[in-house]
Ligand code: IPE
C-alpha cells in the first residue's frame with residue numbers, strides 16, 4: 089500500500105464486496121514506542137481505532153467485520169500488558185454495547201472462552217444476547233483465538249462423534265469441518281487486512297482464509313483510518329479471484 093497521502097481510488101460498487109473483512113490489528117506497541125510512551129498507551133489508542141473502524145466499515149457496506157483482538161499466543165506477553173488488555177476489553181464491552189446495539193450491530197466473540205476471566209465471559213454472553221437480533225453489521229472479535237486451536241477443537245469434537253458412533257469417518261468433508269469451527273456462523277473472509285507492516289498471518293483464520301485476498305497496510309493500528317480501509321477495499325475490487333480456475 090502507498091503512503092497515507094496517496095489518492096484514494098475512485099469509489100466502486102459495494103455489491104462487489106467485500107462482504108466480510110477481517111483485520112489483524114497490529115502495531116499498537118510500535119505506535120507508542122515511537123512517541124516515547126508505554127505500549128499500553130498504544131493499546132488505549134487502538135481501542136479508539138476499533139470504534140472508528142466499526143463505524144467506517146458499516147458506512148462502506150461491509151456486512152461482516154472480524155477483528156483479531158488477542159491471540160492464543162499473546163499470553164506470552166508480560167502479565168502487566170495482558171492484564172491491561174483484559175481491562176481495556178472490559179471497558180470496551182461496557183462502553184460500546186449501547187452504541188453497537190443502537191447502530192444495529194450484532195456482536196460475537198470467537199475464541200476459547202475457558203481461558204478468559206469469568207466476568208469477561210459474562211459480559212460477552214450479555215453482549216451477544218443483547219445484539220442477537222441485529223443484522224446491519226456483524227462485528228466479531230477474536231479473543232483468545234488461534235487458527236490452529238480452532239481446527240484442533242473441531243477435530244476433537246468430530247473424533248468424539250465418531251467414537252460415539254454418531255459419525256462415519258468417510259462422511260467428514262469440508263462442510264463438516266467448517267460447521268465445527270468457531271466461525272461457523274460467519275461467511276469466509278473476502279479480504280484480510282494486516283496493519284503494522286508485517287506480512288504474516290500469525291495464526292489468525294487459517295482454514296477460513298484459504299482464498300481470502302490479503303492486504304498488508306503499513307499503517308500502525310492506532311493510525312489506521314477510514315481512508316486506509318477504503319483504499320484496501322478499492323484494491324480488493326481490482327483483484328481477480330480465480331479459486332484455482334482459469335481467468336474468466
Ligand atoms: C496489536 O499490537 C495488539 C495486540 C496484539 C493485542 P501489538 O501490541 O502487537 O503492537 P506491536 O506489533 O508490538 O507494535
Ligand code: IPE
Nearest residue numbers: 112113114156157158159290
Ligand atoms: C497478531 O499480532 C495478534 C493480534 C493482532 C491480536 P501479534 O503482534 O501477536 O503477532 P506477531 O507476534 O507479530 O506474529
Ligand code: MG
Nearest residue numbers: 114115116284
Ligand atoms: Mg504485534
